[in-house]
Amino acid sequence: MRKSTAFLTALAMAGCTLSAPLGVLPETKVNAAGGFDMNIKVDLKGERKEISPLIYGVNQYTTDLKSVKTTAVRQGGNRMTAYNWENNASNAGSDWKHSSDNNLSDSNPPAEVVQRLSKEAAKYGVDYKMTTLQMAGYVSADKDGTVKEDEVAPSKRWNEVKFTKGAPFADEPDLTDGVVYMDEYVNYIINKLGDSQSPTGIQGYSLDNEPVLWNDTHPRVHPEPVTIEELGNKSIELAKAVKKLDPKAEIFGPALYGYTAFDHLDDDEQHTESGDVKSKNNYHWYLDCYLDQMKKASEEEGTRLLDVLDIHYYSESARTGAEDRVQSVRTLYEEGFSENSWIGQWCMQNVPILPTIKKSIDTYYPGTKLAISEYNFKGGEDTSGTIAQAEALGCFADQGVYLATLWGGEPFIISGINLYTNYDGKGGCFGDTLIPASTEDVSKSSTYAAVNDGDESKVTVMITNKNMTEAENAVIDLENASKDYKSAAVYAVYGDNDQVRLLDIVKDVKDNKVNVELPAFSAAMVVVSDDAAAFDGEKIYEEKKVTEKTEEFKDPSSMINKNGYVEIPITDPEQVSKIVINGDVTSSAGSGWATARLCSMHQRKGQGRQGFLDIQELQSPAGQGSVRYRKV
Template sequence: MKQFFLTNLFLCLYISLTAQNVQVSVKIFNNRKTVSPYIYGRNNSITDFIGNPVPANTWQLYKDAGLNFFRENGGNNLTKHNWRLNISSHPDWYNNVYTSNWDYAAQTLHQQIPAAQGMWGFQLIGQAARTNANNFNDWAYNNSQWWSGVNQNLAGGGVVNTAGGSQALVNGDPSQYLQTWNHDSTTDILNHWFGTGGLGLDSTKIRYWNMDNEPEIWSGTHDDVMPVQPSAESFMQLYFAVAKKARALFPGIKLTGPVSPNEWQWYNWGAAPVTGSDGKQYPWVQYFIKRVAEEQQSSGIRLLDVIDLHFYPSSASPSNVVQYHRVFFDSTYIYPEANGVKVVNGGWDNSIQIENIFGRCQKWLNQYMGPGHGVTFAVSETHTQLQNDPNAVAIWHASMMGEFMNHGVEYFSPWNWDIGMWETLHLFSRYNKSNSVQATSSDELNVSAYTTVNNNNDSVTIALVNRSLNQSKTVVINFPDFLLANQAVTTLTLSNLPVGSETFVSHSNNALQTASISPQNNSLQVTLAPLSITSLLITGTGVALPQNLLSFTASKGDNKVLLNFTTANEMKVTSFDVERSADGSSFTKIGTVIGGSANGQYAYIDAQPLPSMNHYRLKMNNQNGGYSYSKILSIRYDKNASIAIFPNPAKDVVTVQLHMPAGAISLKMIDGMGRMVKTITLQSSGNTLSTAIDISGLAIGQYYIHAGSEVVSFIKHK
């Protein structure tokens, strides 16, 4: 009896302790998304003044930290920037005009970090800086010190109101420092940077362009030229004019908007939602998406690639801040600062507290553009109100990046940069893998397991984030479809960061604490300190298979790729689906091999490999309807270009040569204004295909041929 009592006591104690642990399940083939390297971003990292270059050690810090995305348009200073004169009017400093050399900044970025992505933007407001000759003399007034009157409109001969505040006694005259700046003026920077005779910058590394900045509050930030807020529809017409011109000049551009300033403006234009031409009220971003969809439909021109929003919450409470990542995609999170969202259904409804803003945007995009719209999401400015709390800052930053990895966000660039952020950027950018996968936590409120895996499925990084302010958390991680190698797992931890002292110096000199843990029964256990981040660097031996896949290889042949695989003890495997991907993330079945080979040896020939990288995996199907995956094999198949055109320039006829997989091919010819002028449907056999196109009736100018994702341009001449 005594032994029975003790046995049950220990069993109950074990169950109780196990229940208190956080259980994490990692499935490396579920919810798989490619991680954008541009979520590792920042604002205002490069000087735009030739006389004050970024020091060499700062460039090295950027490289060591893994900074990949540089938003350098200056925010409010973007709106009246003049790229031709390399000057900009500063609305947050009397509207004074100062040097701002984007050419220098872009060239410097290309030279120092060629792989990085830079972001600039277009001016939509219609005015740009002209001269600094009529600046307000802030040095003579107060030695250029900040005071409450820096927002007064004093450039152009204004009279200062010494009592402070944003209203001058007499506003300056904008015509004394600004000039007219239309859609041609703002978009011609694309020719200047990327066109013939231009600077020769790499357009693929400056693809993202903000469509101005925070237009919802122009009557406040730029009241010198926009004292009355324009209507939402007036702004949309400005947007359309610039977007169409930009797309015509640079077909591969990524147009980003509406670049709204904060939560209120996600739903309101000015003080209220937008009333459409149908008399209905729409939350602002819904109206924006609706109007873009309508204009795309009528013009045939793509006008939006990324929904870009800013977010400036007001709470200084760490317990609130570490949950801010839930504002964007969480349909259950009650946001304590919810405000603008209360009008989302028309009138004011004080009970609405769930933002889920990108979830809402996805619904609106599907509604107006259809499920294949291809528009993604981004946050190009945000900041917290935390003061001297680097550990909470690090948790917030890690949670934001982790959430954005999980949902395929395109880019993320906080505006301010506090202690703790270099450390989290470095930990995520330098150690995460290329694909985000599913990791479910039994205590998601406090502990998240942001998990990434490489394309070969043999290396996993799990970034464990403990948001609890004062409790340690023991986490048990299980891997249903991944086999851990029989070796120690390295752990990298950020915890107890000191207040007031930057700890990140370089890749090798930082606050990361290194340790190791050992796997047991294909699981891991680790204890997390309060407000800490621990990344586990895990090596695997492959995926967990229902049979023993002895080998799986890929080799190039003449116009084909040969896949060979050998199995043993197949255990009810009925077939093998061969899947292929261009990016290592999104796979498509290209064939099936029936199981049951007497010797366990199989082969499959891909007779139409993709003209670059090909990623292959096997999906092994069993009699019970279950399946599992092999590792991923990657092989580069270099062919001639998928699309070529000659002669170029041409007068009457151009010949288009294609090398694409078998099937229907739609050729689209787009003119320099982004209008479709010809559509031709061809049938490819998988071999080289040539077709002649009559262009004798076209106007002289530049044209673009689109075939699938490939684009090539040509010139029509006399």
Template sequence: MPSHRYRLALVATTVLVVAAVAPPAQAAGAGFAAEAGPALTVDLTAATHPISPQVYGMNFAGEDLARELRLPVRRWGGNATTRYDYRLDTTNRASDWYFENIPGDDPGPGAPPDGSETDRFADQDRRTGTDSLITVPLIGWAPKDRARACGFSVAKYGPQQSTDPWAPDCGNGVRPDGTYVTGNDPHDTSAEIGPEYVTGWIAHLRDRYGDAAHGGVRFYNLDNEPDIWHATHRDVHPAGASYDEMRDRTYAIASAVKAADPGAATLGPVGWGWSSLTLSGSDQQRCAIEGCWGNPPDRAAHGGVPFGEWYLRQMRAYEQEHGVRVLDYYDNHWYPQGRGVVDDDPGDAATQALRLRQTRSLWDRTYTDESWIGEPVYLIPRMKDMAARNYPGTKVALTEYDFGALGSLNGALAQADMLGILGREGADLATLWDPPAATDPGAYAFRMYLNYDGQGGRFGDTSVASVSADQSRLALYGATRGADGALTLMVVNKTGADLTSPVTVTGRAPGGAAQVYRYGGADLTRIVRGADLPVRPAAGGVSTISATFPANSVTELVVPDTVPPRAPGTPSASRPGPRTVTLTWAPAGDNVAVTGYELARTGPDGTVGSTTTATSVTVTGLAPGHRYTFRVRARDAAGNRGPWSAPATVTTPRGTAPARSS
């Protein structure tokens, strides 16, 4: 949302390689010889972990783009959702727009809640097969009626620095001398609500869509950035939210969500950024005025425990006392604080280079954040560690993030890098704020992961060990794809030069070819299918791919699984009858996974084939007193077939005598 750009002042086996921004003279890469790039290594024998499909989500994505990408999750969030009344279909736009109540569009026949904004949001998600993430309020206030109203009336509270050009009685709550209007009446716009409001809303959603376990709304955000309510919603909550207030409000609302739909997942505390990890809203407000950052008073009153750690412990305590988990995801927003990074304008060469460097704040323990933060952030590992220590089993989410400039190639490179990091670092859910238009370069960053070939081709779902010798030049992300066993490698070139690098893959020796899909400055309107690259096997189960990655580009290498399964064990027969026999064999091994077996029998009626997914099968329709030979071979997800097993022979008995097998 726009206000995020000013928060600094307000708060005081797919491999992806991303290339950095080039100086203008080299941006196209034409006329320059390729440079030697860093070595890229992939180890399929090392530990792996699943990539959550929910990391590829967005806030408010349009229907056509969501359908094309088969978008996994879409969030209804932002400042306006903190004060929304589904019964009136009316939001308060908070500090984003003069603290005004604004009714939604005419819902059509009947009256809200049917046809309200959130109904239409969930309707779209049902059409595109996307999970819905809906924000529910903790703040305790919602619009009082379905009519326009403003929190700081000029007629009531006097002249103000700025007013709505279309509703001049609605001010921004700041007097001409720069001081805030205080003591205003929250009832000018809002009425009190509590857990019963959330219970009623979820009951309405369940009636329309079913519960979370049966196609209904799957996720609920526990408000939006409550640690800066004192700024964004100061007309109704002028005091910063304290440790205790956040605990108590979360208990009340999260337990109401779980009672209304036990299968739904909750995400909190939905903080705005870096300060949210360690400080309550009360401390952020007070220390911005008093400079008490070294010893924040609210933290001191809670044993000196940073807010995020304390919050997670309180959620664990609730489960221990009540037997109900009221927090499923530890959720925090992330907007890089480097000057100009989150702007829509890509900025000058220095800003573009900074944008690409600041993705390191998500993972790199050695990277000192180049902003007022001034220390290593390593956000995803930090959040995962906090959750593991304080409330084991809690997942990690970033329901808002934005590295800016999605209308530019530079922004697309940062976004592609971001998506690779989310999968590699094991985040569980993420939704981009302010999604790109379908024609924006930023949309192509998502396509590289979710639809690189226009036919639904997706990056792999199991992250594999992938290392670039210089991540600042070529970023590498690797994953295997369960559907067909393909290895997918994403490479982001973050430099202004074409880079030629070897990709060494351990654990997949047969040759073949790597398919090449690329997005870059040569054509910003599509992903280009390049010429296949040879995969050259070497000794010791190692293969290599040599590739040139153009300046400022994202390249995906898709290496089909060409490794056949090994032979299964020789089938053994268990006391066959005159017309049937049950065969069992030891499973075949495979570099990815066996998906089924083919059984061939040879006998008096010729050769007959059949298939099964099990390692045992009962064969029927045999003739008494005849000799049969059985062999079995394995098949994997890519369609590779392994060698036949050793044969097993079975002679069916003529009557009741047991058959002979060998």
């Protein structure tokens, strides 16, 4: 990978914060004059819903666990489809030259990848871990680089996958037999880490990843489109193998990539299998068929073979820009909402999407949980990402989602999770029991509220302000409360800073009404307490004057140092609080995505070391991208 000819380095000087020049969002102020009014109703006696703690999850390979307080971690993605647990080889497929290599691990001990997952989760206090099992038919046999078109499986570049060994498991796998056994893999995991009930074990197993895209992402492994029969049969057989070894482990499937797969799997003008099956069985869409297959097989086997229906969701309208992004979550939950995309134009029969999926579950396999193991509403470089993320988590809580794991690690999106799980930097979190909450106009402001089960001394209320230019004057009315609430703290993400900050402390709560002012284009967690002194000693964030300096380097090749890296000079480094590097990202291999790694920049004082975060990695579609460094 390489960076192209233009670097823009934006520096924040004079002890202040920096925003990257976004160009599309107007400047916002903390206390904008005027603003709009919004009444927010929270009903303390309304219907209550238990919130699954696993909705605040992330994906291992896209999110640094030290940057977020999370509750679940998934090991998945395209790389896992052809992962060989015996030697830790994997294949990138069309994402990168169809390369079989050491991307996931350069170590040789079997199952090192999943053992590392367990160690990382333990380090950061993440209890729930899910990994991906291989179901497409073949895995990488080596780490020798690009697999050519004439080396499509079966060939020496691949090892065959079999779900059951039918013979005693070996203490160490046979690296010479050309076969990888899934049940032997699960048994190996159990022997090394414990079963799903062990703190170090694996709690969930995903039946591969995005099978509808196997022939697109991994054509050297599975060149033909997956069929309903193949996906159903493989899911059933692999689930049986896992359950025999670890009956309490949760099976996730089928990890479909998006809306069209929910509806018709892989049908196109040349393939009509899904349409025929739907017509014959009176199914509404493909998800009905999958649930029905798994239920019937479970009844025959005498054990549940699908614990969690697993989907991926990448919003179509969120791609079009910030204004659409902050409305995009509504497609998941709001009756009659039509988003600005082909889904809003052509697919309204399944909107809102999550209630439609839950109806399928209730009809064809009651008791099955729901997971969204990959999702992203974009907006990682501004507060539109925080707003969408915050609304999404509230939606997941309200719709009874069991597990959700964000795909991505962009700072503003990560702050949307931290707003729920660590708003005060001390582990302060959204309540575990959802209570009814509403705004007058969800297009302007969304809200979700919660208390902890059996304890109403604190009410947490998430509020968004979707207006780009005006502050929101919100009045939170805590209706039917059995307590007198006396104080509140407002934690928010706003402006050009991706961190959750204490915006205000409200001391004059009267008649259980809380008046708060939210900055334009922000997301906030309002924590209301029955203790007047609950927030004594907390320090409200003070705005500092922002000075930006932008420098353009048109010929970075002339700035390469003796170690082969582009060295960007920084004047007055003690006054710099953040650096943003923007550039045109291209791939020398012509791939649609490019990766650039930028090392940290440090200044030294005496024996100590001060500077910026360590190595940062930019993964971006070909085009523009940016990397941010924050001073530590």
